Amino acid sequence: MVAEQAPISYPFPDPPTIYHPSPELAGLLRTQPVAPVSMPDGKTAWVATRNADVRQVLVDPRFSRAAALAPEAARTELTQPIADGNMASLDPPEHTRLRNLVAKAFTARRVEQLRPRVVALVGELLDKVEAAPRPVDLVENFALPLPVQVICEMLGVPAGDRDEFHAWSDSLLSTFERTPEERETAQRAMSEYFAGLIAAKRAEPTDDLLGALIAVRDADGDRLSERELVMLGMTVLVGGHETSANQISMCLLTLLHYPEQLRWFSANLDSVAQPVEELMRFVQLGGNGGAGMPRVLTEEVVLGDVRLPAGATVLPVLSVANRDPSMFEDPDRLDLSRVPVQHLAFGAGIHHCLGAQLARMEVQEALRGLLGRLPGIRVTVPDDELRFKPGMIVRSLESLPVTW
Amino acid sequence: MWRVVVGPACIGSAMCAGLSPDLFTLGEDRRSRPVRSEIEPDHAALDAAFACPMEAIAVVDLETGRVISE
Numbered sequence: 060m061v062a063e064q065a066p067i068s069y070p071f072p073d074p075p076t077i078y079h080p081s082p083e084l085a086g087l088l089r090t091q092p093v094a095p096v097s098m099p100d101g102k103t104a105w106v107a108t109r110n111a112d113v114r115q116v117l118v119d120p121r122f123s124r125a126a127a128l129a130p131e132a133a134r135t136e137l138t139q140p141i142a143d144g145n146m147a148s149l150d151p152p153e154h155t156r157l158r159n160l161v162a163k164a165f166t167a168r169r170v171e172q173l174r175p176r177v178v179a180l181v182g183e184l185l186d187k188v189e190a191a192p193r194p195v196d197l198v199e200n201f202a203l204p205l206p207v208q209v210i211c212e213m214l215g216v217p218a219g220d221r222d223e224f225h226a227w228s229d230s231l232l233s234t235f236e237r238t239p240e241e242r243e244t245a246q247r248a249m250s251e252y253f254a255g256l257i258a259a260k261r262a263e264p265t266d267d268l269l270g271a272l273i274a275v276r277d278a279d280g281d282r283l284s285e286r287e288l289v290m291l292g293m294t295v296l297v298g299g300h301e302t303s304a305n306q307i308s309m310c311l312l313t314l315l316h317y318p319e320q321l322r323w324f325s326a327n328l329d330s331v332a333q334p335v336e337e338l339m340r341f342v343q344l345g346g347n348g349g350a351g352m353p354r355v356l357t358e359e360v361v362l363g364d365v366r367l368p369a370g371a372t373v374l375p376v377l378s379v380a381n382r383d384p385s386m387f388e389d390p391d392r393l394d395l396s397r398v399p400v401q402h403l404a405f406g407a408g409i410h411h412c413l414g415a416q417l418a419r420m421e422v423q424e425a426l427r428g429l430l431g432r433l434p435g436i437r438v439t440v441p442d443d444e445l446r447f448k449p450g451m452i453v454r455s456l457e458s459l460p461v462t463w
Numbered sequence: 464m465w466r467v468v469v470g471p472a473c474i475g476s477a478m479c480a481g482l483s484p485d486l487f488t489l490g491e492d493r494r495s496r497p498v499r500s501e502i503e504p505d506h507a508a509l510d511a512a513f514a515c516p517m518e519a520i521a522v523v524d525l526e527t528g529r530v531i532s533e
Contacts, residue, residue: 114493118477120484151482159513167472167517401475401493408481409514415476416516 067106068097069135069374070234071348077309077442077454078316078341079391080378084108084348088379093365096374099235102133104353104372105365110383110403112363113351116375118408122354125150126370129355133372136234136452137352142246142293144286147352147410154409157287160275161295161413164213164268170416173209177421180208181428189432194439194460201429202307202459203300206421210299210414214292215267216256224249228297229448229455234347236450246293253292268295295413301453302344303418307425308456309342310335312445314426315438317393324395325430331423334395339422340381340402341393346447346454349378351406377403433463464525467497467508472519479511479520487511487520501525508532 067083074081085108087094092109107113116122127138128148139148146157163169184201191200204218207225211218230237230245260270261277269292276283283291314321324334343349356371367373381402382390405412412418429436438445439460446457467486469479473494479487480495486508487495502508504524512520512532522532 114477114489118481118484118489120481155482155510155514159510162514162516165516399492405476407475407477409478410481411476411478411516 066095066097069099069104069350071350074343074348077343077445078313080343080349080376080382084376085379085382087376088383093363093367098133098135098372100133102372104133104374105362105367106350106374106376107362108376108379108383109363110380110386113375113377113380113403114407115362116354116373117351117403117406117410119360120150120409121357121360122373123150123357124148124154124352124354124410126355126357127353127372129370131370132355133353135350135353135374136347137350140352140452141231141297142249142290144290145294146291147294151409156282157291158409158413160272160283161268161291164271165413165415165417167416170420173213173417174420174424176212177205177209177424178428180205181424185428185432193462195462197311197459197461198304198308198456199458202311202425202456203304205307205425206300206303206418209417209421210296213268214295214299215260215265215269216292216296220252224252224296225300227252228301229451231293231297232301232452232455234450234452249293249297250289253289256292257288298412299414299417301455303414303421305453305455306339306342306344306418306422308459309344309454310338310422310426311429311436312438312442312459313338313342313393314430315436316442320393320395321430324426325434327395328427328431331427332419333398333400335419335423335426336400336402337393337395337397338426339404339419340387340397340400342404343378344404344454345378346451349376350374351377352410377406433461435463436461437463464501465504465508465531466501466523466525468500468521468523469495469497470519470521472517473515474517474519476516478514478516482514483507483511495519 072081072083088108096104096106208218227245227249276288354373358369405415448455475493508522524531
């Protein structure tokens with residue numbers, strides 16, 4: 060197939076609205092589902108947009124995450140997210156060893172046990188929101204403190220340290236727009252913070268995830284090194300709040316943008332699980348066009364109808380795969396009654412988001428609480444005045460002023 | 464021999480198919496199913512069961528009838 064359009068380049072073009080992928084990227088799904096993309100360093104990578112192809116990139120072990128760290132591979136901000144040595148940048152068996160240490164804390168069953176606590180937190184935060192002078196910044200007063208509190212309690216990190224670690228977290232989730240030094244400084248600061256926390260917990264053991272990981276480390280040093288212990292703590296803390304906070308805000312913004320769907324959602328607050336899946340399919344959370352972590356081929360593979368050589372870097376675009384008409388009828392329409400919704404918002408395969416079940420539950424309870432308590436909620440600024448933090452791999456709101 | 468079962472809780476995260484592609488595959492509905500329901504003992508099946516976020520995979524030792532993936 061001959062491409063009709065000029066080759067696309069990375070970083071991908073910004074979309075004109077926050078509700079849809081950029082037309083250039085979305086157009087590739089029809090014209091060239093596996094397309095070359097020119098990278099900032101002059102290298103060429105490949106971009107996959109079709110649902111079936113993206114799914115293959117995510118699941119097929121020949122698309123390696125560890126190989127994406129090779130110096131000859133084309134890099135993106137997501138080549139090595141959050142921290143060096145992060146399990147998201149590893150292949151089995153190292154990946155399996157680390158992920159298994161935390162997997163059981165995030166199963167659907169364990170997350171369900173946390174639901175009453177999350178419902179209570181939602182209630183407490185909304186009490187304060189209701190009592191505050193309007194407009195209220197929903198990021199600062201609800202969307203951020205909810206997942207921060209939950210992940211801090213789970214991990215065993217003092218939520219009162221939020222101002223400190225949140226600034227580091229932003230740097231660890233930044234794009235190439237920010238300097239590598241800023242990222243390194245944040246990584247060092249957060250490592251030291253965790254080293255201190257771990258020392259305190261060694262002196263006085265705690266019954267939380269970090270405490271459990273310390274116990275594993277101290278019982279059998281082969282299962283978890285000290286550096287990996289620190290890295291796991293950082294990954295869970297950073298991965299556990301900025302994404303969820305913005306998923307809550309973006310889901311609310313998206314609902315408010317489609318009043319008919321908002322009414323439908325609000326009339327069905329007893330069964331929000333399925334509608335939230337459709338919201339997650341639809342919402343454009345990725346700040347880099349919705350591309351996932353790059354993979355590099357360990358051998359030649361035919362993807363779609365393109366033969367890709369060993370060593371090729373492939374960027375799976377989850378946001379566009381979630382709008383594939385062969386998978387979802389009328390994909391650019393938000394339809395909360397849609398079933399089933401097997402979206403790729405959390406990825407797939409061995410790097411499927413560790414916190415997916417927790418994020419789902421938090422978003423469900425956050426939206427249920429917000430729309431139940433504040434049914435007339437609306438944003439007090441137009442979309443083009445919404446401020447997003449610059450240079451973030453997640454679309455990350457500075458603030459979300461609301462009234463009701 | 465072991466029996467491998469993927470239950471209805473499967474959401475198609477494909478953790479298992481990514482981890483143990485010889486044992487698990489995704490169907491037309493994009494949910495997981497065992498490639499073969501009965502296998503020679505293989506630790507990869509237990510790894511997949513352990514990794515599943517929905518705890519949807521059960522491995523049964525057919526000799527004893529015991530679920531060994533818990």
